[in-house]
Amino acid sequence: MFRTAKQVPFSMSRRAFATGAITLLASSAISPAFAAGVGGFVDRVWQQAKARGVSRRIFDAAMGDFRPITKVLDLSGKQPEFATTAADYVGKRVNDRQIGNGRAMRGEWAQTLSAIGGRYGVQPEAILAIWGIETNYGGYMGGNNTVHALGTLAYGGRRADYFGSELITSLEILQAGHVKPGQMVGSWAGAMGHPQFMPSSFMKYAVDFKGDGHKDIWNSVPDAQASIGNYLRSFGWRPGETWGYEVKLPRGFDYNHVWSKTTASLRDWSGAGVTRANGKAFPRAGDSARLFMPMGGHGPVFAVLANFDVIKRYNNSDSYALAVGHLADRIIGGGGFVSPWPNDTALNGAGRQKVQSLLLKRGYQIGSADGVIGSKTRAAVMDWQAKAGLLADGHVSGNLLNAMS
Template identity: 55%
Template sequence: MRKIASLNTNPGLTRRQALAMTLGAGASLMLPGVALGNVQSFVSGIWPEAHSRGVSRTVFEQAFSGFSPSARIMELTQRQPEVTNTTGQYLGNAVSSARISTGRAMRGEWGQTLANVQQRYGVQPEIVLAIWGMETNYGSYMGGNNVIHALATLTHGRYRYDFFKNELLTALQILQAGHVSAPNMVGSWAGAMGHTQFMPSSFQSYAVDYNGNGRRDIWNSIPDALASAANYLRAHRWRNGETWGYEVQLSSNFDYARAWDAGKQSLSAWHAMGARRTGGREFPRPSDQASIFMPSGSQGPIFLMLHNFDVIKRYNNSNNYALAVGHLADRILGVGPFERAFPANETALTRDQRRQLQSALNARGFNVGEADGIIGSRTRQGIIAFQRSAGITPDGHASSALLSRLR
């Protein structure tokens, strides 16, 4: 998508946005020990490739005016914090009452535009609104960084050099095409831009000129931004009129071990295993393929995720993000909270704590292999075996409560 896969999400705003908020106006801060000549040489080295892509000297010089690499951006690439929030904590921040309320207000304000966008691109209004809400809190914060300078900093610092150099050159092409001026091309420290936070390469592929003024302006035109998000989802095979997934309840003898390894199977197959839609409702299309998501094991809400859930993940490859978008969309529509609450006292395990859990399982004879902090199928099998021996529901969930019990 328009995001960088390695820059994953944090509660509320995405991690990329949250880190950008710490950056503020720091894009002009000179890196220690970087000589002016070094910077000039770098900029001069970018020019031939920019020129070969049709960028004029005037646009190029305007874009790089006042550029000096940002030490704070480069520091952020080295100290991205480990995400240590549970899914429940993530959703508590991301799908807040304020964000739901604002989403409903925006649905009223932009209702006609959203209806037309759905007719043209085949994506429901509430999903587009939820992505807008998740990405920039409905445009209230779009990053505040000069995108050219941020991307140039990352390229100059040789951080994922090929990727960010291409994004930089693509951003210059966007300026050349006149979609936005250099001072107004604002975004995150990693270069995600506008209301819906597209990387430049995704802008080139999916941004649209919805209002027909000759510019694809995802910074200043809300209709362009919303239509661009919908076009992105359509391009990744969004199914109009279908939902993202269902909350389910499981039978008392549900086979969690089998479920973890089942991958995708039909809703009717999940039903046969003991997964029932909450509220006594039926699955409208039992042949739809779904995968199970058990973020808190047997102790919290459990979901069967459909095709559109995977499409949302193309926007941001995170189960928590996709669940938040789907749930926020439902709440904007007036659907209530999940029928089952997330555990109130659960805390997420750090990588070191996951290693401790694996070491404890190994010490008790439940061989899970190397204690690497990665909860894979072998570790889940060990957890399930331990839970069965201890008379605990064998759900395979690596929780803080389980770690405490193993210690």
């Protein structure tokens, strides 16, 4: 699934919707800027849809009363004011309620998940964790008419070509009869149903697990769960392997191994003094892993396996993959992180530029202060930290900026 556009996380205030009975958000009133061109835009969409085999009946049912939704355009143009730490991201998505709901769903859908795991080789808890984080186990799939949301973004948003292609694909899905126009709902950016697939991802990865001829990721939990499993398998999920382990690093550890993404077997990492944080042995010492340090050496550190990167194909975010993996572990019955999160803040581009400017003033030859933390900046940070008597972990954050200022 191409996750360029996706649902706002469920941690925001949401209203629960029953599956198959979702109330669509009403389209906002058309703004003056749109008034002249909507008719022409709809006509152009119809010509493209007709060429792809969409009937006039389906087109009119889905697109006939189209009006751009100003709220969608507003959301598409918003940029986050502050960066989010891994602690904040994971904490908002992995909590007692989510864990409890996940365990309940594990019991309720045990037979189905077992069959899906047998077919696709993906552990049920990984599927449950993605389902939980994406839509709160189907509790909130988004209240937006997918066709109208995509139409709005194709008409007046950025990346109009991309969303225009997704719009036509959504109409093809309706033409194939997988869902009725009134039930094709999702996020403001076009991500649909329980798994929050974009239409193009639906075409590639959605499956008809229940065998009724329809790939219904909106109303059928088995279809949705199996579609997540098929997606993960398609990107190389390794059966029997986990996503990663929380670890402890030995005194004097060279943090360059973290930033260079050194990959080694868990056996070799153990030989270098890297141990599981809970004191247990690695159950599969031959598995390959790299180290992931989301908030510096003073916070939790992880040895992540190949499945961690497969999860990132769902959403290309380290924090997302960590949240999914951790929620899966908690659903199984695992505990929280052993090491506490440090009291720190993440830096946006301007903050990273400030760090680089301070390094330049101290004589470090790192190029320009562009806000991109590359190898030269990282090496300079580690050198400065060592000289300042700090842990030389190379982590760029609010604490580092404060120490340097």
